[in-house]
Amino acid sequence: MPERDMIDNSIHSCMTVRFDEPGSPLRAKALALSFGERWLILIALDLAVLKNAHVDHIRAAVAEELGLDPKDIVLNCSHSHSTPFAEPLDRPHPFLDLITGRCIETAKEAWASRQPARFGHGVTHVVGASFNTRVPLPDGRVKFTRDFREGLASGRPIDPRLSVVRIDDADGRPIAGWVRFAAHPACVIFDAPVSAEYPGYMTEQLEKTVSRGAPVLFGFGSSGDVNCVPMFGTEADSQRLGLNLANLVAETFESIRTKPPHRMAVVSGEVDLPLDPPPDPQTLEREIAEVERFIADLDRDPRLEWVLGVNCKKDWPVEKKKSHARPLAEWARQVRQALADGWAFPTSWPRRITSIVVDDLGLVFASGEPFVELGLDLAARSPLADTLLMAMGNGADGYLGTDEDRRRGGYEMYTLVRYYSLGDDHRPLPYAQGAGEKFVQGCLDLIEACRKR
Numbered sequence: 001m002p003e004r005d006m007i008d009n010s011i012h013s014c015m016t017v018r019f020d021e022p023g024s025p026l027r028a029k030a031l032a033l034s035f036g037e038r039w040l041i042l043i044a045l046d047l048a049v050l051k052n053a054h055v056d057h058i059r060a061a062v063a064e065e066l067g068l069d070p071k072d073i074v075l076n077c078s079h080s081h082s083t084p085f086a087e088p089l090d091r092p093h094p095f096l097d098l099i100t101g102r103c104i105e106t107a108k109e110a111w112a113s114r115q116p117a118r119f120g121h122g123v124t125h126v127v128g129a130s131f132n133t134r135v136p137l138p139d140g141r142v143k144f145t146r147d148f149r150e151g152l153a154s155g156r157p158i159d160p161r162l163s164v165v166r167i168d169d170a171d172g173r174p175i176a177g178w179v180r181f182a183a184h185p186a187c188v189i190f191d192a193p194v195s196a197e198y199p200g201y202m203t204e205q206l207e208k209t210v211s212r213g214a215p216v217l218f219g220f221g222s223s224g225d226v227n228c229v230p231m232f233g234t235e236a237d238s239q240r241l242g243l244n245l246a247n248l249v250a251e252t253f254e255s256i257r258t259k260p261p262h263r264m265a266v267v268s269g270e271v272d273l274p275l276d277p278p279p280d281p282q283t284l285e286r287e288i289a290e291v292e293r294f295i296a297d298l299d300r301d302p303r304l305e306w307v308l309g310v311n312c313k314k315d316w317p318v319e320k321k322k323s324h325a326r327p328l329a330e331w332a333r334q335v336r337q338a339l340a341d342g343w344a345f346p347t348s349w350p351r352r353i354t355s356i357v358v359d360d361l362g363l364v365f366a367s368g369e370p371f372v373e374l375g376l377d378l379a380a381r382s383p384l385a386d387t388l389l390m391a392m393g394n395g396a397d398g399y400l401g402t403d404e405d406r407r408r409g410g411y412e413m414y415t416l417v418r419y420y421s422l423g424d425d426h427r428p429l430p431y432a433q434g435a436g437e438k439f440v441q442g443c444l445d446l447i448e449a450c451r452k453r
Helices: 052-066 094-112 148-153 197-209 235-255 281-298 318-340 372-381 403-408 411-419 435-451
Strands: 028-035 038-045 073-077 117-125 130-132 134-136 142-144 161-169 174-181 216-220 226-228 264-274 348-358 361-366 386-390
Touching (some): 028 094, 028 216, 038 264, 052 073, 052 094, 117 235, 134 403, 161 235, 161 386, 174 197, 197 235, 216 386, 264 435, 281 318, 318 411, 372 386, 403 435
Parallel strands (some): 038 073, 174 216, 361 386
Antiparallel strands (some): 028 038, 161 174, 264 348, 348 361
8 A cells, every 4th residue: 555645646636545544455466377488477456547658667677577578567457446646757756666666576476486277267247236337319429427327227238247267276276366347446436545446345355255365366347438336436335346246256266167278378469540630720619619618607507517528527516627628628729739830640549459368268458448349349259268358458548439439429439638738648639430340350360369379
């Protein structure tokens, strides 16, 4: 757990943390796998996000310590919304230093502890623990709902799979476990007690009940548009959800029959995804005017919620709504100036992918937050018995959805990029039509490359 004085709450304008209420402790856990001349270290972190530059920094440090290639290391954040943010690399970064040190320690311990092992996996299913936050509207737009009842009633997809991996020693005693669930760990979100949220409560309970103290890691499944139930709840809600999920997982974990694996392969790569062109100057002027009008009108009507096709939470304070809206206009001004200066905008953007195949199970770790439909589509099209897509793997390249999601727009598909300044190594434009399909095909290509090894 970080010390209070090493946390900078100004890094994110809304997702701040506090220390006056206990939560699930933040942890770094590592799993080291080797099969002949192939190896991998998976580090699961109770963090909301690590930017690509942070990931590169940590992977390089771990790789140097162990004499490995950085590509042999996968960092997977749980995406808990109750955790602090790592500082930029260009200034003092005590929290990032703490994260890096813990990653090195746990990776070294896992690497040194390798032993002959048996592998198995299973799945159970849960409904009512997650909901899709994007509700289609009759006019072709999309509403971001924070009410799980509205999300469930929309009929939009979720991924009900609670996927479980069990690794035993040669005598059948657990060495490690891994559980994947596809739902944002976001019960509290704003001004939250520092906590690993439901993944922490779930894995800690499993370590007490079924893994005999062996570490259980959490995999954040593909769920850019799916949240846990409830959203904007309490720490007690998060704990309750974690313990309920642990009860479901426990039976599956105990039922898995492990065996020596007959193959393991790891392939990493990038897929370049198409970007939209920048808006033309006329569109930018209209959008700047709309945002400025929204901000001015809030003083007259604090209940206003829609701007640029995105809905704020209706009962947010006026200043929070203004803070949410200002970057939308500032980004438009920056793009307007960049176009006037002749700036060449990129037409595509790379997305990191690591594919791991163990026997008939595929694990695909992708940077950013793919929507749930992409994960379900990948599983349906994969030649393996089971294929699981994880988000926040080795970086944070934003949301990615289907073409229908892109047509409807919304925060994830259209305005997210506006919360970053141009030229700071973040994707400057929304993904274009076809990006989701190209991403899924890139994942399938890496799975096929693993199968051929």
